[in-house]
Amino acid sequence: MNMHVIGLGYVGLPVAVAFSELGNVVVGIDKNKEKIDLLQKCESTIAEAKLKDLLIKNINTKRLSFSTSLESIGKADVVTIAVDTPTISGRGGSVDLSYINTVVHDIANYLDGYTVIVIKSTVLPGTCKKIENLIKQLNPKASFDLVSIPEFLREGMAIHDIFEPDRIIIGVESQRAKNVLEKLYSPFKDKTKIFFTSRASAEMIKYASNSFLAMKITFINEISNLCEKRGCNVYDVAYAMGLDTRIGEKFLNPGPGFGGNCLPKDILALANFGKSTGSRLRLVESTIVANESRKKELAAKILHLVEEYKNPKVAFLGLSFKAGVDDCRSSPSTDIITELLDKNIDVCVYDPMAIDNSKKIFKSRVTYAVDVYNAVKDADLIAFGTECEDFKFLDWAKIGTLVRNKIIFDLRNIINSQEAKKNGFVCHIIGNSNI
Ligand SMILES: NC(=O)c1ccc[n+]([C@@H]2O[C@H](COP(=O)([O-])OP(=O)(O)OC[C@H]3O[C@@H](n4cnc5c(N)ncnc54)[C@H](O)[C@@H]3O)[C@@H](O)[C@H]2O)c1
Structure with missing residues (x-):
């Protein structure tokens, strides 16, 4: 398949590299010229295990190339958008969709023939529908379906996690797009659960998952404080809790709190979304306060x-x-x-x-x-x-x-x-x- 990946950061670059390794012809696109220059010279722009070898291999087989230009979008069967969706500063957790909107404005008129557009950036429920409407407005003749495939990779383990995912979540509401994605994801069908759902549910699965992980980390950190005061060893406590399969051992390591490009912004966005929807998420809100x-x-x-x-x-x-x-x-x-x-x-x-x-x-x-x-x-x-x-x-x-x-x-x-x-x-x- 011909796949274009727009936004080559911690998500987009490993995705582009991995899907070229799976046999697709992939063009990675980023607005950052310096990044594209380095990638064209086979230099990885992020530190990720196994990424560089696969990058070199697939550039050499000509399945993988990089560009700052969107002009070849018309050739793509699948366009994956993986640009950043940060929090808008000072707006209580609102998600900044300006990067996605810019991409959508840029690609709308290049679409040519039927294209599946994948939103891989983390966005709140209802966003895919809005993006779809925007593309229809910008190019009423465009033939496309817009789907949500949230990403769950861990930085540092990105290549491993793309090839060995716990699950693949696909929010799709058209049979034609589903057929294309079944083909694209066919290498995974015997080794992991591919779960098809609505776009809004896929969008929510990502936020609910990240917020739950943040809560788990925060929970053990608070237990850790209590352990210090009452002479208990939190490492024994966490280990024994984790033996219970209902709880599980992961994300029960006490530490300085959760961080990174995802959990803090996603949990803030979900709390804000809950408030604005009139359905507050008090556990999520408390987790943010406790982590700070x-x-x-x-x-x-x-x-x-x-x-x-x-x-x-x-x-x-x-x-x-x-x-x-x-x-x-x-x-x-x-x-x-x-x-x-x-x-x-x-x-x-x-x-x-x-x-x-x-x-x-x-x-x-x-x-x-x-x-x-x-x-x-x-x-x-x-x-x-x-x-x-x-x-x-x-x-x-x-x-x-x-x-x-x-x-x-x-x-x-x-x-x-x-x-x-x-x-x-x-x-x-x-x-x-x-x-
Ligand atoms: N980092 C993670 O571990 C992770 C995991 C799962 C999901 N996510 C989500 O994936 C999305 C991307 O995250 P990231 O960490 O890869 O972000 P990032 O900031 O590392 O990369 C984003 C890239 O998009 C490029 N970009 C921005 N606007 C562009 C445009 N108009 N045209 C072309 N390129 C453009 C930037 O130059 C940058 O290279 C976010 O929504 C994030 O929440 C991230």
Whole structure:
């Protein structure tokens, strides 16, 4: 099939690459010329496991190409839109559809012959219907169906998740489009559940799923606070809860709160949607409040731990919203660091993958280190903000010779605390009052 993917970010690029690997001829389109130039040179623009090899392979077989131009849209059987849908700042969670609307205005007059337009960007129930009406208005002669196929991939695992999804949700209301999509998704039909539903339900499934995950994370974080106060070990509690198959073990890791490009904006959008529809989602609303408080509480704890020192210095390790990715958007680490900076704390940061993206946020407000040992020099406290594998295997004897004071605050329970303690460090670990 001929597929065009518009918007080559953390979703669109892996989708374009994966569908070319499945044998389709795919054109990836983005308005960012710099990005397209890099992709045309076989350079991946995001850090994703297995992406680069597949990118090179499929460019070489000529199944995959990149462009800033939409002119070839007329040749496409399927056009997938995967542009960003951020929250409009200061509008209580309203979804900014301007990127999608721009794409729709740009493509409407290029449509030629029957085309299935897939909305892969996360949008609220009813949006696909509105986009369909807009295209009909812009080009009344266009022959198309517009469907919703929300994306559930995890950053860092994008290629794996596209090839091995838990489920594929397709919101489609025309038999003709369904036939096209059954063909496109035929490689998945024996290995995963492909669930066909209405467009509005597909749109809602995405928001309900993300909000539920955010609630699960927030729930264990609140239990974690209680565990600290009452001498329980939250890791034992979470493990034992997860053994119950009705609950499940995933997303029960206590930490600094949820972040990233999806959960925070999607849960805010759903809460706002509930309010505006007159059907409030109080659990969802409370989750947002609890997650915001969590980051402030953790920053306050760090401030308390260093308050006795003059001009304290904090080494903050792990900046992305989770380990193994370079994405710092709405990262709990960056929010906590911002709180510290606002209190005039001297912060030196390190991350194995996300330093470049963190520079866009902090500019000259922090010092950037090239590795852990460089970051901890003269630190009064070392904070661990992501569950990066490297942090498990640190040389605590060496770190002990570099720091000014031996205090650790592990927000992810990632370090070898026994080793750190042997070398004289005082370890504070989320959810565990015994340490
Ligand atoms: N990041 C995730 O893990 C994830 C997971 C599931 C769903 N989603 C959803 O997928 C959508 C995309 O998210 P993302 O993280 O990939 O966003 P992103 O910001 O990483 O990428 C969006 C891309 O769209 C491009 N773009 C914007 N306007 C354009 C236009 N008019 N023409 C061509 N290109 C344009 C941008 O240049 C950018 O490269 C969002 O709705 C998001 O909520 C994201």
